[in-house]
Amino acid sequence: MRSLIAAFTLLVCSLFAQETQAAYIGVLEPETDQPRSFTNYDDALSLRLVFHSTGNAWEGMPEMVGTSSELEKIIESFPKSVLLHNKITTIKATLPAEWEYYSQLGLYNPHLALSQISWEPNALKFSSWAGTFLHKPLVFSSEQTIEKKMQWPESNLTADEKNKLFNAYRKQLPTFDFCITDDHTESRQWKTDDVEIQQPLRSKEGVLVGVQLKASLNHCDMTPDGFGPFWFYLHGNKVNFLGHDIMPLDYGDYNGDGKEEWVFWFSGYDDDGYILFYNAFNDRSEFHWSYH
Numbered sequence: 001m002r003s004l005i006a007a008f009t010l011l012v013c014s015l016f017a018q019e020t021q022a023a024y025i026g027v028l029e030p031e032t033d034q035p036r037s038f039t040n041y042d043d044a045l046s047l048r049l050v051f052h053s054t055g056n057a058w059e060g061m062p063e064m065v066g067t068s069s070e071l072e073k074i075i076e077s078f079p080k081s082v083l084l085h086n087k088i089t090t091i092k093a094t095l096p097a098e099w100e101y102y103s104q105l106g107l108y109n110p111h112l113a114l115s116q117i118s119w120e121p122n123a124l125k126f127s128s129w130a131g132t133f134l135h136k137p138l139v140f141s142s143e144q145t146i147e148k149k150m151q152w153p154e155s156n157l158t159a160d161e162k163n164k165l166f167n168a169y170r171k172q173l174p175t176f177d178f179c180i181t182d183d184h185t186e187s188r189q190w191k192t193d194d195v196e197i198q199q200p201l202r203s204k205e206g207v208l209v210g211v212q213l214k215a216s217l218n219h220c221d222m223t224p225d226g227f228g229p230f231w232f233y234l235h236g237n238k239v240n241f242l243g244h245d246i247m248p249l250d251y252g253d254y255n256g257d258g259k260e261e262w263v264f265w266f267s268g269y270d271d272d273g274y275i276l277f278y279n280a281f282n283d284r285s286e287f288h289w290s291y292h
Contacts, residue, residue, distance in 0.1 A: 023255035024142040025051040025058075025263065027274065028110070030119060032131030045117070047091065047110035050263075050274045050287040053255040058276050060287035061106050103130065103272070105289040126247060126265055128272045129291060139250040139263050148252050150260060155202035157209065161234055166192065168232055168239040169211050176213055176227070179220035198229060201248070205280065206235030208248060208262070231264070233281040240281050249274070 029046045049061045091110050119135035126133045157165065170190075177187045194217060198210030210229040218227060228245040243266065251262045261278040266288070273288035 030135040034131030150203040152201040177224040
């Protein structure tokens with residue numbers, strides 16, 4: 001697998017052609033409640049590079065496993081200090097000795113003391129295909145300052161906003177399957193009493209909000225498709241559908257262009273990753289990996 005280089009060299013060259021102005025976004029991932037069967041080291045902390053800026057646009061880091069020498073060049077280009085907890089923190093990242101699984105794409109051992117990390121509780125239950133994180137993953141940036149120009153306090157939806165949200169949700173999920181017994185599944189349209197709204201976050205320009213079916217509607221261990229959260233961005237008379245099975249992680253001006261970006265976590269069957277929304281949720285970039 002270490003020899004999978006297709007299209008990788010070209011993208012690496014693109015990274016270094018812009019290294020003087022590129023900004024990077026990474027995530028410090030805590031351990032999960034499952035053994036780390038998909039990594040080659042036992043540290044309780046992993047550093048994953050996920051996005052880099054190219055001018056006003058953002059791209060995901062290479063989703064291919066190249067040679068160690070090529071990946072070491074990426075580490076060499078990455079700043080030796082990052083902004084974490086609103087203070088500059090030095091990180092010395094090294095590659096694992098072996099690259100065996102796709103889940104190791106972009107993953108490095110940061111050699112960062114756990115005492116330096118102030119983890120936030122995993123209140124939203126961020127989970128990967130390999131287990132639930134014990135803490136909320138932490139987004140960091142190569143920028144020396146990260147401005148949060150807009151505040152996103154928790155808010156309630158107006159009746160009109162709730163109506164727009166439900167109409168948009170019904171377009172994405174007109175009916176749903178629910179399990180009665182392990183061998184019996186039924187389907188029907190959902191009612192407003194069947195769903196719950198994730199706490200809306202409101203800025204001066206719009207509302208970020210998720211909605212999902214109540215878990216109590218399903219009576220089996222297996223969870224049918226459609227029960228995960230659907231996230232939307234409401235602004236004026238428009239409703240942007242952002243995705244399904246995603247969760248907002250953090251936001252900020254990660255490349256100093258005066259505009260904010262939102263980092264979301266994504267998790268599906270044998271498919272985890274991050275999504276970066278920018279340009280007022282009109283553009284996105286993704287970084288995914290699988291486990292086998």
